[in-house]
Amino acid sequence: MGLQDEVQKRKTFAIISHPDAGKTTMTEKLLLFGNLIRSAGTVKGKKSGKFATSDWMEIEKQRGISVTSSVMNFDYMGHKVNILDTPGHEDFSEDTYRTLTAVDSVVMIIDATKGIEAQTIKLFKVCKMRGIPIFTFINKLDREGREPLDLLDQIEEVLNIETYPINWPVGMGKRFLGILDRYHDQFIKYNGNEEESYIPMSEIDHDEVSQQPTFQETVEELELLDEAGDQFSLDRVLEGEQTPVFFGSALAPFGVQSFFDTFIKMAPAPGPRRTTEEVISPDYPDFSGFIFKIQANMNPQHRDRIAFLRVCSGKFERGMNVKLARTGKTIRLGQTQQFVASSRDTVEEAFAGEIIGVYDPGSYRIGDTLVDGKQTFEYDELPQFPPEMFQRVTAKNVMKAKQFRKGIEQLVQEGAIQLFRGYPTDSMIIGAVGQLQYEVFQHRMKNEYNVEVLLESIGDRIPRWLKKEQVDPKLFDERNLLVKDRDGEFLVLFKNDFALRWFIDKHPEVDLIDLFEVN
Numbered sequence: 001m002g003l004q005d006e007v008q009k010r011k012t013f014a015i016i017s018h019p020d021a022g023k024t025t026m027t028e029k030l031l032l033f034g035n036l037i038r039s040a041g042t043v044k045g046k047k048s049g050k051f052a053t054s055d056w057m058e059i060e061k062q063r064g065i066s067v068t069s070s071v072m073n074f075d076y077m078g079h080k081v082n083i084l085d086t087p088g089h090e091d092f093s094e095d096t097y098r099t100l101t102a103v104d105s106v107v108m109i110i111d112a113t114k115g116i117e118a119q120t121i122k123l124f125k126v127c128k129m130r131g132i133p134i135f136t137f138i139n140k141l142d143r144e145g146r147e148p149l150d151l152l153d154q155i156e157e158v159l160n161i162e163t164y165p166i167n168w169p170v171g172m173g174k175r176f177l178g179i180l181d182r183y184h185d186q187f188i189k190y191n192g193n194e195e196e197s198y199i200p201m202s203e204i205d206h207d208e209v210s211q212q213p214t215f216q217e218t219v220e221e222l223e224l225l226d227e228a229g230d231q232f233s234l235d236r237v238l239e240g241e242q243t244p245v246f247f248g249s250a251l252a253p254f255g256v257q258s259f260f261d262t263f264i265k266m267a268p269a270p271g272p273r274r275t276t277e278e279v280i281s282p283d284y285p286d287f288s289g290f291i292f293k294i295q296a297n298m299n300p301q302h303r304d305r306i307a308f309l310r311v312c313s314g315k316f317e318r319g320m321n322v323k324l325a326r327t328g329k330t331i332r333l334g335q336t337q338q339f340v341a342s343s344r345d346t347v348e349e350a351f352a353g354e355i356i357g358v359y360d361p362g363s364y365r366i367g368d369t370l371v372d373g374k375q376t377f378e379y380d381e382l383p384q385f386p387p388e389m390f391q392r393v394t395a396k397n398v399m400k401a402k403q404f405r406k407g408i409e410q411l412v413q414e415g416a417i418q419l420f421r422g423y424p425t426d427s428m429i430i431g432a433v434g435q436l437q438y439e440v441f442q443h444r445m446k447n448e449y450n451v452e453v454l455l456e457s458i459g460d461r462i463p464r465w466l467k468k469e470q471v472d473p474k475l476f477d478e479r480n481l482l483v484k485d486r487d488g489e490f491l492v493l494f495k496n497d498f499a500l501r502w503f504i505d506k507h508p509e510v511d512l513i514d515l516f517e518v519n
C-alpha cells in the first residue's frame with residue numbers, strides 16, 4: 001500500500017468535555033466498536049474496580065508518579081483510529097492542551113442537561129485557535145435536558161461557531177422517542193434497553209411512532225430549521241468554522257453507532273503541517289514527527305521517560321536512525337511503544353497520524369522535531385498555553401540553591417511547568433493550568449533533584465500580555481502582578497475579573513493581550 005493510502009486511512013482525534021459529561025462512557029463504546037474491549041464497564045474503574053483504559057495511567061499515579069494522557073488505537077471500517085485521551089478532573093494539565101496539537105479533529109461532548117461548561121470552553125478555545133475541526137455530541141438524551149434549540153444557540157453564542165445538526169431529537173427523557181437523522185434521511189428509533197432500529201423516512205408512515213404528537217411536532221420544527229438554519233458545509237467543518245451536531249446517549253447507548261460511522265467518514269485524515277522551511281505533507285517520503293508530551297517516571301524502578309511522538313510524514317520503522325532537529329544529534333529509535341488498551345505493545349512501523357512512545361534518555365523537550373537525517377526542518381513551536389494558577393516557589397533549604405535552579409530549569413524546559421519572574425523583584429513564580437502539575441513538580445524536584453520546594457499560592461489569576469513599549473511598572477502591584485515569561489515578554493497576573501475590568505476602564509490606552517482570544 002502506498003504512503004498516500006496509509007495516510008488516508010488514519011483518523012486521529014481527541015474527545016473533549018467537562019468532567020461527567022460522558023467522555024469515558026463514550027470512549028468505552030467506541031472501544032467496543034473497535035473490539036478493543038469485550039464488555040462495557042471495562043473502561044470505567046469506579047465500580048468494577050478495574051482501571052479505565054483511558055485512565056490507565058491512574059495505575060502509575062497510584063504509585064506516586066506523574067499522570068498524563070494516553071492513546072488508544074483500533075481498526076474500524078477500514079480506518080486506523082487513534083483516540084487521544086484528554087485528562088480532566090484533577091488530572092487537567094498543560095498536557096491536556098498539548099494533546100490537541102497532535103490530533104486532526106476533536107469530538108466535543110456536551111451534557112444536554114447542563115449545556116456548555118467551563119472546561120469545555122477552555123479546550124474548545126485551543127481547538128478554535130488551531131483551526132481543528134470539531135464534531136459535537138450532545139449526550140444524555142435519555143434524561144430531561146435543555147431544549148435542543150437552546151443548546152445550539154448556546155454553542156453558537158458562547159463558542160462562536162456555526163452549528164449544523166446532523167440529527168434532531170424527538171422528545172427527551174421519559175418522552176424520548178429517537179432521533180431524526182437529517183443527513184441519512186432516516187429515523188433512529190429508541191427502544192429503551194433494546195437495540196435502536198433504523199427506519200428510512202420514506203417508510204416512516206408505516207410505523208406507529210409517526211402518529212405520536214411529539215414526532216409530528218419535531219418534524220415541523222425540523223422544517224423550520226431546514227429553512228432558517230445554516231447549510232451543511234463539509235469545507236466549513238474542516239476549517240473549524242462549523243460543527244456538525246449529533247444528539248444521543250453514550251450510556252444507552254443510543255445514536256453512538258450512527259454518530260461514529262458519520263464522524264469517521266467526515267473527519268479529516270492527517271493533513272499538511274507547517275515547519276521552519278516548508279509545509280510538509282503527510283505523504284512526504286521522509287519520516288518526520290514532533291514530541292508533544294513527555295511522561296516522566298512511568299516506571300519508578302527505572303526512572304525512564306517516554307516521549308510521545310506524533311508521526312507527521314513518511315514511514316517510521318523501529319530501529320531507524322533519526323535526527324533531533326534542535327541539536328542535529330542522531331538517535332536510534334529502538335525502544336518504541338504503541339498504547340493499545342491497557343498494554344504497551346512494541347511498534348514496528350507507523351505512518352502520519354499515529355502516536356508512538358519513544359524511550360527518552362533525557363534528550364528530548366516538548367515540541368522537538370525528529371526527522372530523517374538528511375532533512376533540516378523543524379515543526380512550528382508548540383504554543384504557550386496561558387496558565388491560570390500561580391505559586392511563588394523557593395527552596396526549603398537555601399544551601400540547595402544550585403540543584404533548585406537546575407531542577408526548575410530542566411522541568412521548565414521539559415514543559416512540566418511554566419516559569420515567570422517577578423518584575424523588578426525577580427522572584428520565581430510558577431504557573432500551571434491544573435493542580436496536578438504542582439504535585440508532579442514537587443514530587444520530581446524532590447525525587448530527581450533532591451530539593452524540597454516551598455510553594456506559596458498567589459491564587460488563580462488572569463494573565464494578560466503587554467506590549468513592551470507600554471510597560472509601566474508603576475501601574476502594577478501585588479494585586480495585579482507584573483511578571484516576565486520565558487521569552488522575556490511582560491504580562492500582568494490580574495487578581496480577578498473585577499481587577500481586570502477596573503484596569504481596562506482606568507487605562508484604556510494599555511493593550512492587554514489574551515493568548516486565548518479567538519475571533
Ligand code: G4P
Nearest residue numbers: 018019020021022023024025044139140143249250251252
Ligand atoms: P466523564 O468521563 O466525562 O467524566 O464522564 P463519564 O463517562 O464518567 O460519565 C459521567 C456520569 O454520567 C456517569 O455516571 C455515567 O454513567 C453518566 N452518563 C454518561 N453518559 C450518559 C447518558 O447518555 N445518559 C445518562 N443518563 N447518564 C450518562 P456516574 O453515576 O457518575 O458513574 P457510574 O458510577 O455510573 O460509572
